[in-house]
Every structure is written in C-alpha cells, then in structure tokens.
Amino acid sequence: MDLSYTPEELAFQREVRAWLKRNVPKHDRRDNPVEGAPDKERIARAKAWQRKVHAAGYVAMGWPTEYGGQGADVMRQTIVNEEMVRARAPGIIGMMGIQMVGPTLIAHGTEEQRRQYLPKILEADEIWCQGYSEPGSGSDLASLRTRAEIVGDEFVVNGQKIWTSGAQYADRMFCLVRTDPDAPKHRGISYILIDMKSPGITVRPLVQMTGDPGFNEVFFEDVRVPRANLVGQLNDGWTVANATLFHERNMLASTTRTQQLFQNLLRLARSRKRNGRAATDDPLVRQRLADLAIRVETMKLEAFRQLTDALRKRPPGINASVNKLVTCELNHQLARSALEILGDYGWLGKKDARAADEGTWPNDYMFALGLIIGGGTAQVQKNIIAERGLGMPREPRPS
Numbered sequence: 001m002d003l004s005y006t007p008e009e010l011a012f013q014r015e016v017r018a019w020l021k022r023n024v025p026k027h028d029r030r031d032n033p034v035e036g037a038p039d040k041e042r043i044a045r046a047k048a049w050q051r052k053v054h055a056a057g058y059v060a061m062g063w064p065t066e067y068g069g070q071g072a073d074v075m076r077q078t079i080v081n082e083e084m085v086r087a088r089a090p091g092i093i094g095m096m097g098i099q100m101v102g103p104t105l106i107a108h109g110t111e112e113q114r115r116q117y118l119p120k121i122l123e124a125d126e127i128w129c130q131g132y133s134e135p136g137s138g139s140d141l142a143s144l145r146t147r148a149e150i151v152g153d154e155f156v157v158n159g160q161k162i163w164t165s166g167a168q169y170a171d172r173m174f175c176l177v178r179t180d181p182d183a184p185k186h187r188g189i190s191y192i193l194i195d196m197k198s199p200g201i202t203v204r205p206l207v208q209m210t211g212d213p214g215f216n217e218v219f220f221e222d223v224r225v226p227r228a229n230l231v232g233q234l235n236d237g238w239t240v241a242n243a244t245l246f247h248e249r250n251m252l253a254s255t256t257r258t259q260q261l262f263q264n265l266l267r268l269a270r271s272r273k274r275n276g277r278a279a280t281d282d283p284l285v286r287q288r289l290a291d292l293a294i295r296v297e298t299m300k301l302e303a304f305r306q307l308t309d310a311l312r313k314r315p316p317g318i319n320a321s322v323n324k325l326v327t328c329e330l331n332h333q334l335a336r337s338a339l340e341i342l343g344d345y346g347w348l349g350k351k352d353a354r355a356a357d358e359g360t361w362p363n364d365y366m367f368a369l370g371l372i373i374g375g376g377t378a379q380v381q382k383n384i385i386a387e388r389g390l391g392m393p394r395e396p397r398p399s
C-alpha cells in the first residue's frame with residue numbers, strides 16, 4: 001500500500017495551503033459554528049467564511065459539476081480537510097446540507113429539488129437541520145410518531161421532534177414523518193423537506209450541559225408542506241433516511257477534528273507546568289500522550305481503509321460505523337487528558353480570564369460526549385459492527 005500523495009496531489013496541497021495562509025481569519029481560529037452559542041453575528045461570520053471557501057472551489061468538491069461541485073475524487077476533499085485542520089481554520093456551518101441532505105438529494109431527489117436546494121446549500125444561503133429524533137424514538141428511530149396526512153397537494157404535519165441541532169437558525173429541515181400509521185413501522189415513513197418559516201412551527205431551544213443551546217425541541221401544528229417536497233417514494237422514507245444516516249456517520253467519523261484536538265493537546269502540554277516542570281517532562285503525561293498519539297495514528301490508518309473503499313467505488317461496509325465510534329470516543333479522551341493536565345484550572349470556562357485556550361477544553365469535553373450519542377450511539381454502532389461486520393447473531397428486536 002502506498003500512502004504517499006502523487007505529484008499532482010502534492011501540488012494541489014501546496015495550492016490549498018497557500019490559499020488558507022492568505023484567507024483564514026485570525027480571530028475565528030478553531031471556531032466551530034455548530035458548537036457554542038448561535039448568536040447572529042457568529043452565524044453571519046460563519047456563513048461568510050463558507051461562501052469564501054466555496055468561491056475558492058473547496059466545498060463539496062465531489063458533487064457533480066452541474067450541481068456546483070467538481071466531480072473531484074475523494075482525495076482532493078481529503079487534502080482540503082487536512083489542510084483546514086493544519087491551518088486551524090474555522091468550521092463550515094452548512095455541514096448538514098453539504099454532507100447529509102445534499103448527497104441524499106443527488107441520489108434520491110427530483111431534478112427540481114436538486115436545482116432548487118443544492119446551490120443554496122453551497123452558498124450558505126440556506127442552512128439545514130435534521131428532524132429525525134422524537135421523544136421515545138432515538139435509537140429505535142422507526143417508531144417515530146410525527147404524522148403527515150395528505151390533504152390535496154399538501155402534507156399536513158403534526159407532532160414533535162427533539163434534539164434538533166441548529167433548528168433555531170436553520171432555514172429548512174429534512175424530516176421523517178409517518179404517512180401510513182397502519183403499515184409495519186419501517187414502511188409507513190416518508191422523507192420530506194420543510195421550510196422552517198412555515199406557520200405552525202415552534203422551535204424551543206434546549207440548553208446542553210455545555211451551557212449553550214445547541215439543539216432544540218421542534219413542534220408542528222398543522223404545518224402545510226407541498227407534496228413536491230417529498231424525497232423518494234411515499235412511505236419509502238426509510239430507504240432515503242438510511243442514505244442520509246450513512247452520510248451522517250461519514251461526517252461524524254471525520255478524523256480531522258480528532259487530529260485538530262490532538263494538536264491542541266500537544267500544544268497545551270508543551271506550554272503548561274506540572275509539579276514544577278513542563279507537563280511534557282512528566283512521565284505520566286508523556287505516557288498518556290504517547291498512547292493517544294498511537295491511537296490517533298491508528299485511527300488515521302483505519303480511515304484510509306474507508307478512503308480506499310470510496311476511491312475504488314466499493315460498497316462502504318461498516319467502516320463508517322467503526323470510524324464514527326473510534327473518533328468520537330477518542331475526541332472525548334483527548335479533551336479529558338487536557339483537563340487532567342490543567343488540573344483545577346481545567347474547568348474554568350470561556351468567560352474566565354484565567355482559563356487556558358480561551359476556556360475551550362471543558363466545552364470540547366462535554367461536546368465530545370454528545371457526539372458519542374448523536375448520529376447513533378456508541379452501543380448502536382457496536383451492534384452494527386458486530387452484526388454486519390463480524391456476522392454475529394442479531395439481537396432480538398421488538399417488531
């Protein structure tokens with residue numbers, strides 16, 4: 001296996017690196033807009049950054065050219081992502097559009113839907129949120145109860161979603177609704193696109209343990225949605241939902257965030273004192289860092305398998321589940337190590353002038369815990385790996 005870049009890829013890497021050097025805004029370094037308080041100014045800055053990255057041609061490079069991509073192979077986007085981490089560039093705000101609903105529409109949407117939504121996703125003109133989970137329907141998603149009845153040319157939606165990240169600033173939602181309550185639970189679901197400004201929608205932010213309202217409850221009362229907003233076939237939303245879930249796992253399995261956290265941890269360890277000497281001279285810290293370095297490296301190699309499958313156009317298998325599980329748990333351990341190095345100072349938050357690294361570590365620690373749950377919990381990923389990857393017997397499931 002040859003893991004080195006080709007001369008063309010190296011040239012592209014230099015080009016991206018030079019662009020980032022010129023363009024990464026100094027004040028927003030490390031800022032990830034999907035974490036933290038979603039105030040208007042921050043959202044506007046994040047949208048402007050996405051527009052700039054898109055104008056440079058570095059967003060959704062793998063999408064077909066007719067929808068604003070470049071039909072590029074996955075290596076190019078990987079190089080961009082790696083360089084973004086290296087440059088400590090801010091995150092991209094429209095990730096749910098770019099990585100989840102966008103690819104789903106390319107595969108399952110109508111031509112009209114693609115033309116209407118894809119350009120606005122790339123330009124950050126429309127931000128999307130995901131309306132899947134409901135109270136009582138998380139891991140067992142197919143038990144969802146939000147109803148959509150067909151009245152003339154419209155769906156009329158009633159019910160509730162929960163844990164909807166970014167709903168308070170999203171323009172649109174891709175949403176799972178029950179359209180046939182009498183069918184077996186996986187078969188009576190449809191996948192529809194909802195304008196978040198529609199009358200009858202109430203968004204109520206939920207404060208996470210980070211102290212920020214990252215996700216929300218969303219209530220629907222007689223919300224009217226045009227039938228043209230159905231993606232795929234009526235009552236076959238489960239197929240479309242799974243396509244999106246696969247893309248979500250891929251997104252959450254991104255190793256770039258983990259590599260970034262590891263770099264930040266190293267920087268912290270080099271700059272802090274512990275027991276009167278540099279933290280990096282402490283044998284316990286050194287051992288922990290070495291252990292984490294090995295695991296980060298192993299994670300990268302594991303991610304190369306997924307990359308190889310994508311490059312060779314092989315079916316994705318369970319790699320996305322393996323990588324989602326590994327990266328999310330590793331993020332949590334990296335942040336925990338930072339808090340241990342910082343000792344009692346570790347928990348000082350962003351509002352405290354004495355906090356290290358602008359108080360981001362407690363947030364990283366708590367946010368990472370959330371991502372072990374979001375997008376399918378660690379236990380659910382382990383079930384998938386055991387059953388579909390290792391061929392172990394399926395656990396009995398309620399019908």
Ligand SMILES: Cc1cc2nc3c(=O)[nH]c(=O)nc-3n(C[C@H](O)[C@H](O)[C@H](O)COP(=O)(O)OP(=O)(O)OC[C@H]3O[C@@H](n4cnc5c(N)ncnc54)[C@H](O)[C@@H]3O)c2cc1C
Nearest residue numbers: 130131132133138139163164165370373374375376377379
């Ligand atoms: C930060 C964050 C952001 C999120 N954003 C969104 C969003 O934007 N949109 C959205 O729709 N949802 C979102 N979610 C919700 C997320 O998808 C659910 O929390 C997740 O699917 C788990 O569902 P649940 O919370 O109902 O837990 P449950 O499904 O009730 O699980 C409770 C516990 O039981 C375990 N468990 C359940 N079933 C099994 C099983 N079969 N085998 C073994 N263990 C099992 C789980 O692992 C977990 O530990 C988000 C969640 C978080 C934490």
